[in-house]
Amino acid sequence: MKKLPRKTITRVLLYIRTLEGLLKEKRYLVSSRQLSEITGLSDVKIRKDISNFKSVGKPRVGYKTADLKKTLENYLLQNHTVHLVLFGVGNLGSAILKYPGFHQKKIKLVAAFDVDRNKIGKKVNGVRVYPLERAPEVIKRCRADIGIIAVPKERCQEVADYIVLSGIHRILNFAPHSINVPEKVQVRSIDFTLRILSLFCDAQS
Amino acid sequence: MKKLPRKTITRVLLYIRTLEGLLKEKRYLVSSRQLSEITGLSDVKIRKDISNFKSVGKPRVGYKTADLKKTLENYLLQNHTVHLVLFGVGNLGSAILKYPGFHQKKIKLVAAFDVDRNKIGKKVNGVRVYPLERAPEVIKRCRADIGIIAVPKERCQEVADYIVLSGIHRILNFAPHSINVPEKVQVRSIDFTLRILSLFCDAQS
Numbered sequence: 001m002k003k004l005p006r007k008t009i010t011r012v013l014l015y016i017r018t019l020e021g022l023l024k025e026k027r028y029l030v031s032s033r034q035l036s037e038i039t040g041l042s043d044v045k046i047r048k049d050i051s052n053f054k055s056v057g058k059p060r061v062g063y064k065t066a067d068l069k070k071t072l073e074n075y076l077l078q079n080h081t082v083h084l085v086l087f088g089v090g091n092l093g094s095a096i097l098k099y100p101g102f103h104q105k106k107i108k109l110v111a112a113f114d115v116d117r118n119k120i121g122k123k124v125n126g127v128r129v130y131p132l133e134r135a136p137e138v139i140k141r142c143r144a145d146i147g148i149i150a151v152p153k154e155r156c157q158e159v160a161d162y163i164v165l166s167g168i169h170r171i172l173n174f175a176p177h178s179i180n181v182p183e184k185v186q187v188r189s190i191d192f193t194l195r196i197l198s199l200f201c202d203a204q205s
Numbered sequence: 206m207k208k209l210p211r212k213t214i215t216r217v218l219l220y221i222r223t224l225e226g227l228l229k230e231k232r233y234l235v236s237s238r239q240l241s242e243i244t245g246l247s248d249v250k251i252r253k254d255i256s257n258f259k260s261v262g263k264p265r266v267g268y269k270t271a272d273l274k275k276t277l278e279n280y281l282l283q284n285h286t287v288h289l290v291l292f293g294v295g296n297l298g299s300a301i302l303k304y305p306g307f308h309q310k311k312i313k314l315v316a317a318f319d320v321d322r323n324k325i326g327k328k329v330n331g332v333r334v335y336p337l338e339r340a341p342e343v344i345k346r347c348r349a350d351i352g353i354i355a356v357p358k359e360r361c362q363e364v365a366d367y368i369v370l371s372g373i374h375r376i377l378n379f380a381p382h383s384i385n386v387p388e389k390v391q392v393r394s395i396d397f398t399l400r401i402l403s404l405f406c407d408a409q410s
Binding site: 004006007009010011012013014016017020021024037038039040041045073076077082084090091092094095096098099102107145146170171172178186187188189190192193194195196197198199200201 | 209211212214215216217218219221222225226229242243244245246250278281282287289295296297299300301303304312350351375376377383391392393394395397398399400401402403404405406
């Protein structure tokens with residue numbers, strides 16, 4: 001895959017996040033000017049960016065919000081399908097397995113792991129649950145890109161070690177607890193707090 | 206509460222998000238220059254912003270990442286404690302009730318609602334589960350700021366109607382399904398997809 005400059009990626013993600021918000025507000029058309037007002041980035045910069053993404057639409061008149069969002073998502077993924085593996089099939093893990101949001105996107109949950117014998121071997125929403133110790137073998141077979149940690153925080157370091165051992169360099173950590181991983185491994189977390197801050201404050205403005 | 210300009214809020218949230226990422230990468234000091242490189246906003250703009258937040262630290266030498274993040278979070282909340290109510294105590298709802306991430310912050314889950322008689326009356330992590338129809342009364346009593354929707358998508362419109370009826374103007378929707386609410390009501394969703402895109406792409410760069 002072609003490597004994209006980090007600054008570009010950060011801007012594109014900011015655009016996508018902004019477009020997501022506009023869609024929620026039922027704003028189906030957006031101009032570079034509006035994007036500029038919301039993101040704080042210059043109108044010129046945004047128009048230059050969007051033209052690079054070969055998106056349809058007229059900067060001043062407006063782009064179709066949903067189309068632009070899709071264009072930007074594909075630009076980031078470059079037609080790659082992201083393979084996820086899930087660790088922990090408890091409350092949160094089960095919710096993630098049932099999350100319908102992935103289906104329209106190029107994101108696929110390919111395997112789940114747990115230590116509970118009652119869960120192992122079962123299929124949840126078409127995804128098989130394997131014993132934790134089989135992670136390295138299964139992950140190599142299904143070419144996983146990202147490991148999702150949804151275990152209690154007491155176990156998240158153990159699971160992180162398994163993920164690294166399996167050769168995955170990207171971890172999405174739902175446990176609000178930091179994990180120690182090698183330099184090369186990227187860790188992100190789903191930050192409920194940030195979304196709540198965002199919602200709380202936007203409603204103030 | 207003092208209303209903050211939307212553009213300022215958007216930038217502050219971008220800063221917080223960026224600082225979150227730096228902390229994950231164990232970068233405990235950050236300069237306005239680094240923030241500028243990551244966010245794409247100008248160094249001058251960022252230094253001007255941060256000085257307004259009365260944050261400690263020297264722009265060029267660096268700020269303590271965690272301190273700056275806390276300062277920005279408090280700047281947004283203005284010492285208000287955000288009260289959340291939860292709708293749906295299924296897999297996801299239970300996970301949210303047990304989410305430890307809120308405790309350090311000024312965010313408090315004050316009540317939960319469900320239609321399942323086996324859940325009603327129980328306490329999960331100290332939060333009582335009430336029948337859905339009691340939402341308006343309970344919500345007024347506990348002065349809730351935000352309603353969280355964690356019900357199956359078939360029920361999310363019904364629940365959204367209850368939230369609006371209860372006088373809440375901010376909804377955090379976990380169901381990847383849009384809801385119809387009055388103009389004045391703000392809706393946000395937790396977008397797993399965006400975090401996965403972000404993780405996938407950052408690891409490329």
